[in-house]
Amino acid sequence: MTLLAPSILAADFSRLGEETRAIAQAGADWIHLDVMDGHFVPNISFGPAVVKALRPCTDKVFDVHLMIAPADPYLAAFAEAGADAITVHVEAGPHIHRSLQTIRSLGKRAGVALNPGTPASAIEPLLDMVDLVLVMTVNPGFGGQSFIGSALETVSRVKAMTAGRSIDISVDGGITAETAGPAASAGATILVAGSAAFKGGPDRYEANIAAIREAARAATGRDGVRC
Numbered sequence: 001m002t003l004l005a006p007s008i009l010a011a012d013f014s015r016l017g018e019e020t021r022a023i024a025q026a027g028a029d030w031i032h033l034d035v036m037d038g039h040f041v042p043n044i045s046f047g048p049a050v051v052k053a054l055r056p057c058t059d060k061v062f063d064v065h066l067m068i069a070p071a072d073p074y075l076a077a078f079a080e081a082g083a084d085a086i087t088v089h090v091e092a093g094p095h096i097h098r099s100l101q102t103i104r105s106l107g108k109r110a111g112v113a114l115n116p117g118t119p120a121s122a123i124e125p126l127l128d129m130v131d132l133v134l135v136m137t138v139n140p141g142f143g144g145q146s147f148i149g150s151a152l153e154t155v156s157r158v159k160a161m162t163a164g165r166s167i168d169i170s171v172d173g174g175i176t177a178e179t180a181g182p183a184a185s186a187g188a189t190i191l192v193a194g195s196a197a198f199k200g201g202p203d204r205y206e207a208n209i210a211a212i213r214e215a216a217r218a219a220t221g222r223d224g225v226r227c
C-alpha cells in the first residue's frame with residue numbers, strides 16, 4: 001500500500017486554498033506541508049498560520065514536515081493549527097526524543113526525518129517513539145531537485161529496521177513517475193511529490209497523481225488504497 005502525499009510547496013502560493021482543495025480532489029491521499037525556517041534549511045516557506053488557514057480546505061491528513069531548528073517551541077502551534085502528523089529532523093537538535101514525546105503527547109502522529117547524508121542507524125533508538133520515518137531523497141530546502149538514488153539504501157535499511165512495527169516510511173524529494181517505482185520497491189509506504197504532482201496546473205493534477213500511483217503499483221503490485 002503506497003500513499004501519495006503531494007507537497008503544496010509546489011502549488012501556486014497566490015491561490016493556496018484553491019490549490020489544496022484541487023489536489024485533494026484530484027486523488028491525493030495526504031497533503032504534505034513543508035515548513036522551512038531559513039536556518040535549518042536555506043529557504044523560508046510558511047508557518048502555523050498558513051496550516052490553520054488551509055485546514056478547512058480538506059479533511060485529508062495534514063502531513064507537516066518541519067525543517068526548522070529548534071522545533072520544540074512550535075510543536076503545539078502546529079498541532080493546534082490542524083496538523084495530523086508532525087515530522088521533525090533527527091539532525092535538527094540534540095533532543096529529538098523529547099520532540100517525538102511532545103508530538104505524541106499532543107495526540108499527533110510523530111515522524112522523524114533523515115537527510116540524505118544521515119545513516120539509518122541514527123533513528124534506531126527512536127523506533128518506539130515514531131509512527132513515520134521520512135527519508136529525504138534530496139537535500140532539504142527546495143522543491144524541484146533531482147532524486148538522490150543512493151538514499152534508497154537508507155529506505156531499505158529503515159524497512160528492515162522497522163519490520164513488524166506499524167511505522168510508515170515516507171520518501172521525499174524528486175519523486176516522479178520514474179522514481180516512484182524504485183522508491184516503493186525499496187519500502188516506501190508514502191510518496192511525497194511536489195513538482196511532479198503540481199506540474200501543468202489544475203487540469204493535470206489527476207493525471208499526474210494517477211501516473212505516480214500507477215508507477216508505484218506496477219513496481220510493487222500493491223494499489224494505492226489503504227484501509
Ligand SMILES: O=C(CO)[C@@H](O)[C@H](O)COP(=O)(O)O
Pocket residue numbers: 007009010032034065067138139140141142143144145172173174175192193194195196
Ligand atoms: O521537503 C521537501 C524539500 O525540502 C519536499 O517535500 C519537496 O517540497 C518536494 O518537492 P519535489 O522534489 O517533489 O519537487
Ligand SMILES: [Fe+2]
Pocket residue numbers: 007032033034065172192
Ligand atoms: Fe517535505
